[in-house]
Amino acid sequence: MRYRAWNRPSLGSRLAAYAVLAFMHLPVLVIVLYAFTTADRTYEFPPPGLTLHWFAAAFARADIWDALRLSLAVAAVATLFAIVLGSLTALGMARGSFRGKESITVLLVLPIALPGIITGIALLAAIKGARLDPGFWTIVAGHTTFCIVIVYNNVVARLRRLPQSWIEASMDLGADGWQTFRRVVLPQSATALLAGGMLAFALSFDEIIVTLFTAGHDRTLPIWFFNELFRPRERPITNVVAVVVMVVTFVPILLAYRLTRPADERG
Amino acid sequence: MRGLSTFLYRRPALYLLLLLIPPLLWFGTVYLGSLFTLLTQSIYAIDEFTAKVVYEPTLATYRQVVTQPANVDIILRTVSMAVAVTVACGVIALPIANYMVRYASPRARALFYVGVMLPMWMSYLVKVYAWRLILAKQGILSWLLDTVGLGAALEALLRIPGVGGPSLSASYLGMFVVFVYMWLPFMILPLAAAIERVPESLLQASADLGARPGQTFRTVTLPLALPGLAAGSVFTFSLTLGDYIIPSVVGAPGYFIGMMVYQQQGTAGNIPLAAAFSVVPIVLIMIYLTIARRAGAFDAL
Amino acid sequence: MTAAIEFRDVSRVYGDVHAVDRVSLAVQAGEFFAMLGPSGSGKTTCLRLIAGFETPDTGSVLLNGRDVTADPPYERDVNTVFQDYALFPHMSVLENVAYGPRVRGQRKDLWQRRALEMLDLVQLGQFAQRRPAQLSGGQRQRVSLARALINQPRVLLLDEPLGALDLKLREEMQIELKNLQRRLGITFVFVTHDQGEALSMADRVAVFNRGRIEQLDTPRTLYTRPGTAFVARFVGSANVVTGELAQRLSGHAQPFAVRAENVRLRAPDVAAASDAMTCIGAVADVQYHGAMSRWQVRLESGEVFAAALADTAANGDFTIGARVRLEWARADAVPLGSAEAP
Numbered sequence: 001m002r003y004r005a006w007n008r009p010s011l012g013s014r015l016a017a018y019a020v021l022a023f024m025h026l027p028v029l030v031i032v033l034y035a036f037t038t039a040d041r042t043y044e045f046p047p048p049g050l051t052l053h054w055f056a057a058a059f060a061r062a063d064i065w066d067a068l069r070l071s072l073a074v075a076a077v078a079t080l081f082a083i084v085l086g087s088l089t090a091l092g093m094a095r096g097s098f099r100g101k102e103s104i105t106v107l108l109v110l111p112i113a114l115p116g117i118i119t120g121i122a123l124l125a126a127i128k129g130a131r132l133d134p135g136f137w138t139i140v141a142g143h144t145t146f147c148i149v150i151v152y153n154n155v156v157a158r159l160r161r162l163p164q165s166w167i168e169a170s171m172d173l174g175a176d177g178w179q180t181f182r183r184v185v186l187p188q189s190a191t192a193l194l195a196g197g198m199l200a201f202a203l204s205f206d207e208i209i210v211t212l213f214t215a216g217h218d219r220t221l222p223i224w225f226f227n228e229l230f231r232p233r234e235r236p237i238t239n240v241v242a243v244v245v246m247v248v249t250f251v252p253i254l255l256a257y258r259l260t261r262p263a264d265e266r267g
Numbered sequence: 268m269r270g271l272s273t274f275l276y277r278r279p280a281l282y283l284l285l286l287l288i289p290p291l292l293w294f295g296t297v298y299l300g301s302l303f304t305l306l307t308q309s310i311y312a313i314d315e316f317t318a319k320v321v322y323e324p325t326l327a328t329y330r331q332v333v334t335q336p337a338n339v340d341i342i343l344r345t346v347s348m349a350v351a352v353t354v355a356c357g358v359i360a361l362p363i364a365n366y367m368v369r370y371a372s373p374r375a376r377a378l379f380y381v382g383v384m385l386p387m388w389m390s391y392l393v394k395v396y397a398w399r400l401i402l403a404k405q406g407i408l409s410w411l412l413d414t415v416g417l418g419a420a421l422e423a424l425l426r427i428p429g430v431g432g433p434s435l436s437a438s439y440l441g442m443f444v445v446f447v448y449m450w451l452p453f454m455i456l457p458l459a460a461a462i463e464r465v466p467e468s469l470l471q472a473s474a475d476l477g478a479r480p481g482q483t484f485r486t487v488t489l490p491l492a493l494p495g496l497a498a499g500s501v502f503t504f505s506l507t508l509g510d511y512i513i514p515s516v517v518g519a520p521g522y523f524i525g526m527m528v529y530q531q532q533g534t535a536g537n538i539p540l541a542a543a544f545s546v547v548p549i550v551l552i553m554i555y556l557t558i559a560r561r562a563g564a565f566d567a568l
Numbered sequence: 569m570t571a572a573i574e575f576r577d578v579s580r581v582y583g584d585v586h587a588v589d590r591v592s593l594a595v596q597a598g599e600f601f602a603m604l605g606p607s608g609s610g611k612t613t614c615l616r617l618i619a620g621f622e623t624p625d626t627g628s629v630l631l632n633g634r635d636v637t638a639d640p641p642y643e644r645d646v647n648t649v650f651q652d653y654a655l656f657p658h659m660s661v662l663e664n665v666a667y668g669p670r671v672r673g674q675r676k677d678l679w680q681r682r683a684l685e686m687l688d689l690v691q692l693g694q695f696a697q698r699r700p701a702q703l704s705g706g707q708r709q710r711v712s713l714a715r716a717l718i719n720q721p722r723v724l725l726l727d728e729p730l731g732a733l734d735l736k737l738r739e740e741m742q743i744e745l746k747n748l749q750r751r752l753g754i755t756f757v758f759v760t761h762d763q764g765e766a767l768s769m770a771d772r773v774a775v776f777n778r779g780r781i782e783q784l785d786t787p788r789t790l791y792t793r794p795g796t797a798f799v800a801r802f803v804g805s806a807n808v809v810t811g812e813l814a815q816r817l818s819g820h821a822q823p824f825a826v827r828a829e830n831v832r833l834r835a836p837d838v839a840a841a842s843d844a845m846t847c848i849g850a851v852a853d854v855q856y857h858g859a860m861s862r863w864q865v866r867l868e869s870g871e872v873f874a875a876a877l878a879d880t881a882a883n884g885d886f887t888i889g890a891r892v893r894l895e896w897a898r899a900d901a902v903p904l905g906s907a908e909a910p
Contacts, residue, residue, distance in 0.1 A: 117528055209510075
């Protein structure tokens with residue numbers, strides 16, 4: 001237990017901590033507020049009035065629906081690839097040591113360690129070099145790469161916590177490798193897999209940095225959003241879309257967190 | 268099925284290969300392949316007159332990047348912003364991470380962890396956009412400062428070259444604030460994890476020997492939590508170094524590396540220059556990673 | 569008669585370390601066999617080699633005469649009780665116990681009945697629907713026992729199963745396990761670092777040191793006739809006499825061992841018995857152990873001798889610092905093989 005009398009925090013440090021926490025969340029609340037404003041040209045605060053009009057307007061825009069559909073499709077496919085490839089990697093890397101294991105670990109960190117722009121321009125160079133047409137599959141290719149890393153990190157952490165004795169016990173009692181996987185390994189790591197998949201989905205849905213390079217003429221929802229930032233036609237609609245995006249990514253993230261909560265709560 | 272299982276059991280190398288070849292194949296072709304293509308592009312140059320790429324290896328493009336004063340300016344500007352953001356994030360993250368780990372009750376701790384994690388995973392663009400709204404000329408921040416009478420101070424701040432700009436939402440100061448906001452969770456989480464790894468018994472021993480909480484923090488917690496700081500700084504540094512969206516959306520007129528890369532491959536069609544420019548952050552980050560590794564960042568990642 | 573388990577020149581090497589160094593042994597069917605030794609001595613690795621979790625680098629492992637060296641664990645007629653019990657937390661106690669039959673495709677009503685029978689055998693029938701996390705350490709141990717035995721293996725392997733239990737529980741389980749083994753008649757192979765446990769439960773004990781078996785004998789023989797200095801010190805902590813002192817006392821250079829309880833204390837001036845070895849020293853420490861006390865006596869030549877004697881009035885004279893003469897019968901000096909320091 002950490003809450004001890006001898007170790008009571010000063011009022012200042014408590015205020016500071018909560019202040020930073022609030023700082024991290026206020027901008028989001030601001031967006032939500034602006035989605036209801038009646039002003040359509042400026043960002044004035046306080047908002048002159050509140051309305052639901054922009055929600056209806058956003059609903060009617062076909063380009064928004066197209067972008068949304070594309071984003072969902074890309075996220076779904078990229079997540080699927082990532083789950084398969086990420087799990088395979090995790091299973092291979094969870095235990096044991098072999099030549100090249102360290103190099104593979106470094107390789108798997110690169111998509112996150114190097115800025116997105118590097119990945120983006122590298123992919124663009126490759127697309128142009130291979131004389132491909134940027135489109136749905138190039139977007140998916142870019143997203144899958146870092147989605148694999150997300151799934152891998154989640155699953156490998158869980159697999160490494162699985163006591164080796166469980167696997168040995170299962171084999172000792174008569175189950176072969178496949179049965180052990182199905183009856184012991186999979187049930188124990190299913191939540192990590194799911195959590196990784198959901199985080200990957202959220203990340204792919206929201207991705208802009210790499211997608212700007214690999215999308216060509218297609219527009220995912222973040223790309224639509226990005227364009228609106230520079231040539232806004234109806235500002236509050238942008239706010240509405242922002243709220244929608246937030247809600248859509250909020251759900252899988254929260255679920256993923258609940259799934260990977262420490263094991264002491266899962267018995 | 269059992270036969271296949273036993274077959275693979277007796278050949279662990281084959282089993283490993285079967286597991287790792289599909290993902291490695293993907294990574295190899297898509298990721299490494301494109302990185303390699305990028306590097307090869309950077310050793311070509313663009314012909315000034317035809318605006319086409321000349322496929323002859325040359326260092327001219329690199330020379331362009333590191334010698335032309337405008338380009339050097341860009342690099343310096345980006346690096347100084349990255350350093351400033353990293354320092355600021357470290358300073359802000361320390362008290363909250365320490366509070367989260369050491370002082371908060373279990374329920375508050377859960378709240379803090381979720382509270383820090385959520386913004387990290389939330390939509391990047393939405394967050395940038397939110398700040399655009401907040402920093403806008405008639406936006407919340409201006410309104411707030413005007414109400415408390417600090418409006419004039421803000422104007423003065425904005426007139427400082429290198430810090431200010433036409434308005435808060437188009438200034439280095441604004442950019443700095445947004446960067447710090449965006450990467451703060453990336454600094455807080457590894458730092459909190461590192462602080463958590465400092466055994467409570469050490470803190471108790473320090474208090475037992477007569478140190479006040481502030482002293483204990485400075486002499487015991489901080490040095491031991493350094494790997495966490497190093498790990499977090501890797502993120503803040505490299506993310507700032509390569510970002511091109513925030514400088515465009517909340518940016519002063521000066522260019523950043525990321526913006527150069529984006530612009531050169533887009534309208535200018537000068538892929539070699541864009542590639543050469545992007546090698547700069549790669550090199551800088553590699554250097555930073557080796558420094559950070561010495562500070563123990565890899566153990567804290 | 570075919571041995572239940574046989575090792576032929578088995579080695580297991582990790583880098584430079586020989587965890588198991590050319591070990592050969594044979595365990596008879598129906599035997600309660602113990603593998604004793606300090607940590608890192610190779611006893612656990614040998615157990616894992618029998619179970620199939622490790623493959624030897626050289627040599628072969630035979631079960632009932634058949635070479636199983638290349639067989640995976642699920643093909644060997646051997647079951648293991650793990651040190652951490654290894655119960656699957658996402659299954660109930662019943663499902664855990666029935667795991668073996670389940671993976672072999674047995675019908676649900678059949679495996680349910682058999683699992684309940686096994687649970688009754690270890691007196692845990694009413695816990696069938698609980699989860700392992702809800703049981704105490706001792707109960708979990710019995711579940712893992714039931715889970716292993718339901719498959720009616722020819723050999724049961726136990727990897728330090730009593731280490732995590734408190735003293736009272738440990739002693740109860742020792743008796744229970746011995747009874748169980750006698751009743752079932754199957755071969756038990758038991759790994760432990762506790763020599764008292766090995767001596768009280770096993771029919772034969774293999775004493776391991778640095779990857780090799782130093783001695784394989786019945787408990788009584790190990791205790792009364794240790795073969796090497798290591799065994800003498802590890803099993804029952806005897807006094808090991810080497811070098812000059814050995815030469816002086818016995819007349820030849822070969823090292824020998826004397827059990828502490830065979831050493832008597834005498835006043836320095838009392839004459840020594842004929843045909844006894846004797847030497848002079850001063851009492852360095854006395855430890856009270858209830859029925860017996862343990863004296864540490866420092867000889868003039870520097871070595872420390874231990875004497876374990878009953879707590880009588882006569883022995884009470886020998887307090888710390890007192891000069892004392894140590895004496896033991898020549899027959900109690902057991903000559904040792906290679907005197908390697910442990």
